[in-house]
């Protein structure tokens with residue numbers, strides 16, 4: 001470790017010479033010493049997500065370049081992480097896990113399995129079907145399409161399928177790739193004219209796991225290439241698993257020959273876990289992240305789960321933060337200490353939630369104002385066009401501005417279902433293409449919304 005600590009000090013002094021005092025103070029002086037070296041990376045802790053993201057976007061290239069000119073013994077790269085991220089990889093209270101063993105062939109993350117996927121109402125069907133697909137790849141459902149909001153376990157379930165198949169048959173060639181990486185690979189292939197390699201790689205797989213397919217929207221050439229791969233593999237009954245943030249029918253700018261193929265497979269969704277389910281997830285995480293902390297008060301878990309209620313990634317992050325805070329400060333874990341550890345996160349969440357909810361309200365009240373009807377009627381049951389037109393416009397504006405799920409929008413309008421909201425948004429979108437009067441109305445409403453937002 002000593003050599004990496006020395007290297008980091010040398011890199012810091014080069015950065016000090018290169019950047020102004022202001023930048024150095026703001027960004028680099030707040031970074032920790034080297035925390036560990038693993039998998040070719042030197043880990044340094046950034047004080048907050050903002051600094052971490054600035055370093056990654058603006059300074060990481062230079063840092064690694066300086067390091068490579070100073071340290072010639074081996075290729076090393078720096079990784080800047082938040083303290084709570086490090087605890088996920090290096091348990092502070094348990095033995096260090098070996099990062100090199102985390103990933104297996106085909107970019108599968110070996111830690112994401114069916115065993116540590118906690119099942120509840122929101123994901124039971126998806127889980128059961130995923131097990132079936134993993135048991136008989138290429139037979140039960142092809143493609144197997146998992147959708148749901150951010151951070152709810154789609155990638156976990158997809159990788160669990162891959163790991164399960166790999167565990168049962170080592171000859172199976174399994175490949176996990178994010179759609180964004182597929183786009184990049186395809187572009188590189190065009191640039192370097194390595195189509196044979198590309199084809200060989202993708203046509204040779206038995207199981208293709210493609211994550212976040214919505215990222216392919218607006219990339220028609222990549223979609224065309226993916227379509228060819230898709231067709232080739234499915235014709236040979238090779239299993240394809242896809243994840244997305246929305247159902248196939250709602251994917252925007254993805255060619256219909258792809259979306260219709262997706263719909264021919266099995267679509268399952270993962271919803272938001274309820275409180276009991278979230279507490280179970282936290283319990284499970286504790287057994288792996290911090291096996292020594294086994295007597296954590298249920299009230300503390302419920303406290304964390306009650307605040308972090310929409311995204312399992314954030315829920316996990318909150319638990320790690322509490323553990324890190326209490327372990328490094330050598331204090332007991334209780335509701336009071338958890339509150340201290342999570343104080344800033346909870347405040348930000350409250351502010352964002354309040355702002356967003358207010359914004360939906362604002363759209364509803366500006367639209368009802370414009371059409372001289374009450375908000376009560378806007379979200380109510382009356383079906384006269386005097387009410388339905390403004391209602392549809394308000395739904396369309398919320399969808400367009402915040403891109404939240406149709407189901408969520410429905411809940412803001414007297415619990416209307418997904419298909420009603422979808423139809424309303426499509427209708428307004430089509431009307432706006434040729435109905436000038438409506439266009440003027442929508443523009444005016446938008447201006448009013450902007451005015452009230454400032």
Ligand SMILES: Nc1ncnc2c1ncn2[C@@H]1O[C@H](COP(=O)(O)OP(=O)(O)OP(=O)(O)O)[C@@H](O)[C@H]1O
Pocket residue numbers: 112116117118119123148149150151152153154155156157212243245281284312313316
């Ligand atoms: N049911 C669950 N049981 C255990 N862990 C879970 C569960 N659901 C999600 N997680 C964990 O939450 C984190 C986020 O999950 P994952 O990355 O699979 O979400 P995602 O839906 O793919 O998100 P994104 O839309 O951002 O790609 C992961 O660490 C995952 O292990």
